Amino acid sequence: MWNIARFAASNLSRSRRFSTAIPGPCIVHKRGADILHDPWFNKDTGFPLTERDRLGLRGLLPPRVISFEQQYARFMESYRSLEKNTRGQSDGIVSLAKWRILNRLHDRNETLYYRVLIDNIKNFAPIIYTPTVGLVCQNYSGLFRRPRGMYFSAKDKGEMMSMIYNWPAHQVDMIVLTDGSRILGLGDLGVQGIGIPIGKLDMYVAAAGINPQRILPVMLDVGTNNQKLLEDPLYLGLRQPRLEGEEYLSIVDEFMEAVFTRWPKAIVQFEDFQMKWAFETLQRYRKRFCMFNDDIQGTAGVALAGLLGTVRAQGRPLSDFVHQRIVVVGAGSAGLGVLNMAAQAVSRMSGNGEAAVKKQFFLLDKDGLVTKERKELDPSAAPFAKDPREIEGLREGAGLAEVVKKVKPHVLLGLSGVGGVFSEEVLKAMRESDSSKPAIFAMSNPTMNAECTAADAFRHAGENIVFASGSPFENVDLGNGKVGHVNQANNMYLFPGIGLGTLLSGARFITDGMLQAAAECLASYMTNEDIQNGILYPSISSIRNITAEVGAAVLRAAVAEELAEGHCDVGPKELKIMSKEMTVEYVRSNMWFPVYSPLVHEK
Numbered sequence: 001m002w003n004i005a006r007f008a009a010s011n012l013s014r015s016r017r018f019s020t021a022i023p024g025p026c027i028v029h030k031r032g033a034d035i036l037h038d039p040w041f042n043k044d045t046g047f048p049l050t051e052r053d054r055l056g057l058r059g060l061l062p063p064r065v066i067s068f069e070q071q072y073a074r075f076m077e078s079y080r081s082l083e084k085n086t087r088g089q090s091d092g093i094v095s096l097a098k099w100r101i102l103n104r105l106h107d108r109n110e111t112l113y114y115r116v117l118i119d120n121i122k123n124f125a126p127i128i129y130t131p132t133v134g135l136v137c138q139n140y141s142g143l144f145r146r147p148r149g150m151y152f153s154a155k156d157k158g159e160m161m162s163m164i165y166n167w168p169a170h171q172v173d174m175i176v177l178t179d180g181s182r183i184l185g186l187g188d189l190g191v192q193g194i195g196i197p198i199g200k201l202d203m204y205v206a207a208a209g210i211n212p213q214r215i216l217p218v219m220l221d222v223g224t225n226n227q228k229l230l231e232d233p234l235y236l237g238l239r240q241p242r243l244e245g246e247e248y249l250s251i252v253d254e255f256m257e258a259v260f261t262r263w264p265k266a267i268v269q270f271e272d273f274q275m276k277w278a279f280e281t282l283q284r285y286r287k288r289f290c291m292f293n294d295d296i297q298g299t300a301g302v303a304l305a306g307l308l309g310t311v312r313a314q315g316r317p318l319s320d321f322v323h324q325r326i327v328v329v330g331a332g333s334a335g336l337g338v339l340n341m342a343a344q345a346v347s348r349m350s351g352n353g354e355a356a357v358k359k360q361f362f363l364l365d366k367d368g369l370v371t372k373e374r375k376e377l378d379p380s381a382a383p384f385a386k387d388p389r390e391i392e393g394l395r396e397g398a399g400l401a402e403v404v405k406k407v408k409p410h411v412l413l414g415l416s417g418v419g420g421v422f423s424e425e426v427l428k429a430m431r432e433s434d435s436s437k438p439a440i441f442a443m444s445n446p447t448m449n450a451e452c453t454a455a456d457a458f459r460h461a462g463e464n465i466v467f468a469s470g471s472p473f474e475n476v477d478l479g480n481g482k483v484g485h486v487n488q489a490n491n492m493y494l495f496p497g498i499g500l501g502t503l504l505s506g507a508r509f510i511t512d513g514m515l516q517a518a519a520e521c522l523a524s525y526m527t528n529e530d531i532q533n534g535i536l537y538p539s540i541s542s543i544r545n546i547t548a549e550v551g552a553a554v555l556r557a558a559v560a561e562e563l564a565e566g567h568c569d570v571g572p573k574e575l576k577i578m579s580k581e582m583t584v585e586y587v588r589s590n591m592w593f594p595v596y597s598p599l600v601h602e603k
Ligand SMILES: NC(=O)C1=CN([C@@H]2O[C@H](COP(=O)(O)OP(=O)(O)OC[C@H]3O[C@@H](n4cnc5c(N)ncnc54)[C@H](O)[C@@H]3O)[C@@H](O)[C@H]2O)C=CC1
Pocket: 182, 183, 184, 185, 186, 274, 275, 294, 295, 299, 302, 329, 330, 331, 332, 333, 334, 335, 364, 365, 366, 367, 368, 415, 416, 417, 418, 421, 443, 444, 445, 446, 449, 469, 470, 471, 489, 490, 491, 492
């Protein structure tokens, strides 16, 4: 039986070494060069002499044993030299060079890789995640050296159940799956989109301490409609147009069945699917399997936390959220996810039904303002389509500048994937906002697809705004010692905690209640003082801390909904009696942390 006192006393030392997944020192069954070529076990020059003796490594390494700290310092030194030597070169070249040096370490020595990543997450997140991961995906076929993760293609139909057993790990906790159809704001990148699940799972390890032996990035290659890739002789994916309709769904169905047959307790995160399949698969699987769609649900929670933060930044009570006018640009999976969650929040606050609370939201897509007069109105956008009678002076398809001038919104939020749509005219119109602190969220990724830059936002919309972008920008120097703070409104603040909290709860599904708990936790994380200074989200340097809190909130919501079945030796009864603080400690204690574990028993 799990014992709270024992847990409290022992959790720190345990968390530093192992997650609950690995109960004792890990003893390797490989020998010699096989160990050196296995990034999970490899310690490079760090193997102690006893391990060199007993694992057949003598003579395969230079004689001197180098400590983990020395190896770490050496890597950081070469990283800094690279920065120095590439000074003056284009951003793309420098970023790819940085990605390469990190990727080489990832391929060789996972323990060292994850330690440098965790310790330097603020500097390295822009390399392994957005924006550089976008460039990596665009160039993936050329950059490819070694496979990572699994590839299931349309040609594997009927074979997936046996293929899934080709994956060498006995247990998998977290899977990130894409079909490559909408990679960031870069469109259909086919098989090259595998970079996204890899980057997201790196964030899972860094932020949530998911054991890297238990993660699995997956590409579902059903073809691509990207003509350039189809004509590229180096393209590594299927050279055929994307499957559609039932043919497509049967591939995803088969994959999901195979995964949950082998690993019934795994969690699958759907990532960067084009809108029609993002919504359809979420609806199809969310009550059957433990899964969520990060672009719809993770993004919504992060945006809602930011929207509530902007209400606080105006010095108003949270209940004032129901009076904020919000213009959302982009009616895709992310934009509609945000609107649905925001409408739920307004409905809870106002006590009115969801249908009655949508007046304050204005939705635009590539054809302008979405109204009920829209021909072929998408059913998922329909609840937010304006009745032309309610919007005097605006018409179906009105342009963004016109809408902003007329509506004078408190918040302008972009999830369009189109760089620069918040033009000078649009940003200047935000100066007339009815808010004392208007908010501009340019959430599209990567950087070149952001709706505006941070500098342009402060320059044109005024110094009084709060600003957030999906990819990082530097803070803006406003002169006279004043700084325009740049927030990163990215789902990375939530998805690691959603995954970890769900895993530790042992819940079989991810409910709206669990997602709402995650968003509320993030929303309440910042102090009033930070918020007054325009800081809506914590620094990414504290991402492990945030994730522990978010994970605990998700876990507690699962317990409250009686969905928690427990994890390893901690059952539902133990979860139920944990206080809030103990739950946070419990989550923290289950985070894997990279240290070299002994590979042989001490004699
Ligand atoms: N910051 C974050 O955490 C996240 C950011 N995103 C970003 O959001 C963007 C959109 O993602 P999804 O919604 O999944 O894509 P999507 O393809 O489903 O939707 C894009 C939407 O933008 C609209 N649009 C296109 N051009 C437009 C224009 N000129 N003006 C107004 N609307 C326009 C389209 O009509 C469509 O409704 C991507 O760049 C993605 O990287 C997505 C998820 C999370």
